[in-house]
Amino acid sequence: DAMVIQNPRYQVTQFGKPVTLSCSQTLNHNVMYWYQQKSSQAPKLLFHYYDKDFNNEADTPDNFQSRRPNTSFCFLDIRSPGLGDAAMYLCATSRDMSLAGEHIQYFGAGTRLSVL
Amino acid sequence: SQQGEEDPQALSIQEGENATMNCSYKTSINNLQWYRQNSGRGLVHLILIRSNEREKHSGRLRVTLDTSKKSSSLLITASRAADTASYFCATPSTGRRALTFGSGTRLQVQP
Secondary structure (H helix, E strand, O other): OOOEEEEOOEEEEOOOOOEEEEEEEOOOOOEEEEEEEOOOOOOEEEEEEEOOEEEEOOOOOOOEEEEOOOOOEEEEEEOOOOHHHOEEEEEEEEOOOOOOOOOOOEEOOOEEEEEO | OOOEEEEOOEEEEEOOOOEEEEEEEOOOOOEEEEEEEOOOOOEEEEEEEEOOOOEEEEOOEEEEEEOOOOEEEEEEOOOOHHHOEEEEEEEEOOOOOOEEEOOOEEEEEEO
């Protein structure tokens, strides 16, 4: 009954070779998030979509892009992965209509990216 | 710097003991959440406490919130080996539909 599904679970890419990670959800939530998490650190928000509205974090490198073709799917594109981009990438969703609301987030199992 | 800082960074206890983790934050909030993350997995929401609540229970979890001190604690009673995980507090990011996660506490429960 997985509700937020990330594929693949493990991804190996070469330095500079574009890679796409995918996330799908069955919760019909209107907000979807992408986080980067390095070992023993807190998840770091890269960007999020509120419906089709894209919200980029100020310190997210240009190398990271995202697409949300419909409510259920969201993709993370890394245009030219560097060694420093090796990390766990987490997708999450939430259903909230207000800025001041309670953003309970539902996470996928993550994709661990290795860059060779 | 992070909105949420947690301490301790790591905690090792024996099965059956209680585990207490603390979180401090900087800005005014209307709620605070705790999440758990098993090694190599995504985060799982545990509990949400609102700013007008001082304490909340869920099973073996007890969360307190002190808005005057801008701090929260998570107590896990009668811990089990299966409680081994990292625990993160999270607060709403100002003006955005997003959360800011604390630095996390890595809990190891020895059987």
